[in-house]
Amino acid sequence: MKILVTGAAGFIGFHLSKALLSRGHDVVGLDNINDYYDVNLKFTRLAELGISRKDSERFGNLAVSENTDLPFRFVRINLEDREHLPQLFESENFDLVCNLAAQAGVRYSLENPESYIDSNVVGFLNLLECCRHHAIKHLVYASSSSVYGQNEKIPFETSDRVDHPISLYAATKKSNELMAYTYSHLYGFPTTGLRFFTVYGPWGRPDMAMFLFTEAILKDQPIKVFSQGKMERDFTYIDDIVEGVVRILEKDTSARHPHDLYKLYNIGNNQSVKLTDFIEAIEKALGKKAEKHLLPMQPGDVERTWADVADLIRDYGYRPHTPLEKGVESFITWFKEYYGL
Secondary structure, eight states: OEEEEETTTSHHHHHHHHHHHHTTOEEEEEOOOOSSSOHHHHHHHHHHTTOOHHHHTSBTOEEEOSOTTSOEEEEBOOTTOTTHHHHHHHHHOOSEEEEOOOOOOTTHHHHOHHHHIIIIIIHHHHHHHHHHHTTOSEEEEEEEGGGGTTOOSSSBOTTSOOOOOSSHHHHHHHHHHHHHHHHHHHHOOOEEEEEEOOEESTTOOTTSHHHHHHHHHHTTOOEEEGGGGTOEEOOEEHHHHHHHHHHHHHSOOTTSOGGGOEEEEEESOSSOEEHHHHHHHHHHHHTOOOOEEEOOOOTTOOSBOOBOOHHHHHHHOOOOOOOHHHHHHHHHHHHHHHTTO
């Protein structure tokens, strides 16, 4: 199938594109390569997919990979670009779309709210309109565990009320779910939202705990541990996430009942891990102790996340299986190789 992956230079988008290519799909990647974090990491991910930095820096032009073993092409545009995105859909005739492009980060949304509305709301609307007008068979899109806000019921289920987001980032993700529901209802095409829980692994984002902790420990710098270390997260290894997304993309949706076109799932590790245990796993893999700087809870953060993925197991046979220790070791091996340590 021909699949558009937005956010292809990002952490999950890169891994997903690589997996889809290995399974014989024709993949077009889209990303605006913004400077929310180190763009060199994004360019290097694209290079792993066969796109040179020279090609990926050409804004608004479709760059064709010279690596014939990887039928990956890349376009650098903003999702909210109402001129070029429809042109891309017109020229490519995609079968499926997986939207992973978004302005990420809870804390950053407190400082730059406009970028979240532009990318996550206006951009998502533009994408929905393109899917509507170009007969896309299935739109799979990233939501977030952040939509659960301060829900105290554990584990989180998709049937839980999520009416009180505590960050603008979470509010934009909840809006995506509502918009997708409306378009499935009005225009009759299948949409599946995935509430991602804390994803980690090789090629991960530099603003995430895994990356920040590893870098600080190796540099003999203190790590910032928020909520006095009492936080818990459903840490999910990247390979488990990608396996779930691929299963969803490859499943035929033509049999979905007209009243059942909209789907929503949690996608996570199905367990909650104490932040202190996560740090201990990093320390063990590095053979080095961390100096901890205990700090209060930050605005927009939550104490605990835990995904109930029973429906994803039921509908797609999804079963995350990577132990925390193995996932942490894989990340640290990549980190040391990437930075020549």
